[in-house]
Amino acid sequence: MPGAGCVVRGAVLGAGFAVLGAGFAVIGAWCEASPAEAGAAREGWVLGADGIEITARSRAMQPGELVVLNITLPQHADRVTVRAFDRDAVTFADNDRQWRALVGIDLDVKAGTYPITVDAGGLHASYDLAVAPHRFPTRRLTVDQVFVTPPASEEARIARDAKLLADTWTSPSPRRLWTDHFVRPVPGAANSAFGSRSIFNGKARTPHGGADFMSPSGTPIHAPNAGRVVLARNLYYSGNTVVIDHGLGLFSMLAHLSAIDVHEGDRVDADQIVGKVGATGRVTGAHLHWAIRAGGARVDPLAVLALLGD
Ligand SMILES: [Zn+2]
Numbered sequence: 001m002p003g004a005g006c007v008v009r010g011a012v013l014g015a016g017f018a019v020l021g022a023g024f025a026v027i028g029a030w031c032e033a034s035p036a037e038a039g040a041a042r043e044g045w046v047l048g049a050d051g052i053e054i055t056a057r058s059r060a061m062q063p064g065e066l067v068v069l070n071i072t073l074p075q076h077a078d079r080v081t082v083r084a085f086d087r088d089a090v091t092f093a094d095n096d097r098q099w100r101a102l103v104g105i106d107l108d109v110k111a112g113t114y115p116i117t118v119d120a121g122g123l124h125a126s127y128d129l130a131v132a133p134h135r136f137p138t139r140r141l142t143v144d145q146v147f148v149t150p151p152a153s154e155e156a157r158i159a160r161d162a163k164l165l166a167d168t169w170t171s172p173s174p175r176r177l178w179t180d181h182f183v184r185p186v187p188g189a190a191n192s193a194f195g196s197r198s199i200f201n202g203k204a205r206t207p208h209g210g211a212d213f214m215s216p217s218g219t220p221i222h223a224p225n226a227g228r229v230v231l232a233r234n235l236y237y238s239g240n241t242v243v244i245d246h247g248l249g250l251f252s253m254l255a256h257l258s259a260i261d262v263h264e265g266d267r268v269d270a271d272q273i274v275g276k277v278g279a280t281g282r283v284t285g286a287h288l289h290w291a292i293r294a295g296g297a298r299v300d301p302l303a304v305l306a307l308l309g310d
Helices: 152-169 301-308
Strands: 027-031 042-047 053-058 066-072 080-084 090-093 098-104 112-120 123-131 138-141 197-200 203-205 211-213 220-222 227-235 239-247 250-257 273-276 288-294 297-299
Touching: 053 123, 053 301, 066 080, 066 112, 066 301, 080 090, 080 098, 098 112, 098 288, 098 297, 152 227, 152 239, 152 250, 227 250, 239 273, 250 273, 288 301, 297 301
Parallel strands: 138 197
Antiparallel strands: 027 042, 042 053, 053 066, 066 098, 080 112, 090 098, 112 123, 197 203, 211 288, 220 273, 227 239, 239 250, 250 288, 288 297
16 A cells, blocks of 8 residues: 555546557656665555556666556456566456556666556556666676586586576466565575676676575575475576476575475475575575566565565
């Protein structure tokens, strides 16, 4: 729900899509749900068209952030589709007329304005998402040279790993498996180097797509939320890796484990232990790397904790 002092509601409902002009019918304002606080969730009202009301919450409208849309329909719909960045957002019903969508702004999205469209059983609304630029820092790391220039003998394996992960992200469970709150997989603060442009041994590599938790080797790792283990094996770069399918396009990847305590196909509950912190794969030392995919977008797990944590 919107924060106090953020009242834009009601003014234009019923005006209809056409009346609101060409392009996307969006009226609204962003405002602080609470006094400014680093990482606090922001909340704003957006009035959709066709009597659909949409509110949005996020830490910021920037690459790597998650945007939670609350969608209130004027009537029941069996199905709601939300599209953004040419992808289907993670969309689910809270009750008959109340839906939510999780829109991930991938860390490589350029600053600009992007339409989000909502289709609900013949009703339509659109929302213009203005993505602000974000300059990610660069980090320079020194790792074993085999993880910077892998030997030719590992090329086939690396290609197999990449395909396996790509196929995983595109075949989510069609049902929501996660429960209300995401939890921190290990205690302690994260060194959120999310999005950092990474230079390994002087060579530029793909940006950092997760948050790193500096926990000692052997620390138990808890499932950030419920789901099905769809991958539990050793991969070249991420070492011992567990991927949990939370359903509807939401995934957690936990990497560099010293031990894996689950099997592919297992159902896990939120907070269940899935393995232990380690230093396998391309690392400078023991830590947990937690990455999240939301509808295909790489988003900061700390954004997910801020918006969907307890
Ligand atoms: Zn990492």
